[in-house]
Amino acid sequence: MSNLSRLEGYFEDLEGLIIEVDLQITKTLPTLSFGAKQKEIRSCQAKIEEIGEIIDQLETESSLEHNVKESDRARIREYKKQHQGLKEKLQNTVNNADGSSDGAVRRELFGDSHYSNSGEMEDAVNLDQRSRLLKGTERLEQSTQRLQDSHRIAMQTESVGIDILGHLRSQREQIQNTRNSLMQADENIDRSQRTLKVMARR
Numbered sequence: 001m002s003n004l005s006r007l008e009g010y011f012e013d014l015e016g017l018i019i020e021v022d023l024q025i026t027k028t029l030p031t032l033s034f035g036a037k038q039k040e041i042r043s044c045q046a047k048i049e050e051i052g053e054i055i056d057q058l059e060t061e062s063s064l065e066h067n068v069k070e071s072d073r074a075r076i077r078e079y080k081k082q083h084q085g086l087k088e089k090l091q092n093t094v095n096n097a098d099g100s101s102d103g104a105v106r107r108e109l110f111g112d113s114h115y116s117n118s119g120e121m122e123d124a125v126n127l128d129q130r131s132r133l134l135k136g137t138e139r140l141e142q143s144t145q146r147l148q149d150s151h152r153i154a155m156q157t158e159s160v161g162i163d164i165l166g167h168l169r170s171q172r173e174q175i176q177n178t179r180n181s182l183m184q185a186d187e188n189i190d191r192s193q194r195t196l197k198v199m200a201r202r
Contacts, residue, residue, distance in 0.1 A: 007072055010058050014051060014079050018086065021047045025089050044090050051083050 024044050032040055058076050062068045 007058065007061070007068070010054055011072075011075060011079075014054055014058075017047055017051050017054075018079070018082050021051070021086050022089070025086065025093055029093055041090070041094065044086075048083065048086050048090065051079075051086070055080050055083055 021044055024040060024047075029037060029040055029044075055076065058079070062073055062076060
């Protein structure tokens with residue numbers, strides 16, 4: 001079989017697969033139940049991968065052959081665009097899946113690694129939340145400690161104030177006693193003066 005005949009065989013295989021997958025995505029998938037839809041998605045993925053492999057083979061052979069017509073090279077480029085279009089169309093179909101099937105259908109298209117990354121992202125978010133919570137708890141403990149220190153200082157100040165008031169009260173009593181003593185001394189002096197005057201008259 002000549003190289004040109006082999007290229008034509010590839011072209012026929014590609015056209016058949018592209019039409020088949022396009023019908024699966026646009027006509028069959030929307031009508032299926034959740035379980036059947038998962039199976040159909042796997043089938044579409046396998047065929048899209050096969051299309052990609054055929055295109056890679058075509059590009060390799062066309063790059064090695066000098067007698068490949070430009071029109072055939074253009075067909076290869078067009079098949080490559082259609083291949084990319086099928087991948088995007090399948091992805092859009094999965095993205096538009098509704099209800100509880102959405103997560104599982106996405107898993108079928110993107111694989112477990114997508115969800116592993118999502119889990120890692122969730123873990124990172126949880127770690128950030130825990131870090132913020134710890135920082136908040138630490139700030140709360142610091143505020144509580146400052147409040148306790150302020151309360152302790154206030155109690156010490158109150159104790160000092162009570163002591164000062166006690167000293168002032170004691171000093172007031174001493175002053176009052178001294179004042180009473182002075183008044184008593186004045187009275188004694190007055191009596192002594194009166195006694196001396198009486199004695200002087202005699």
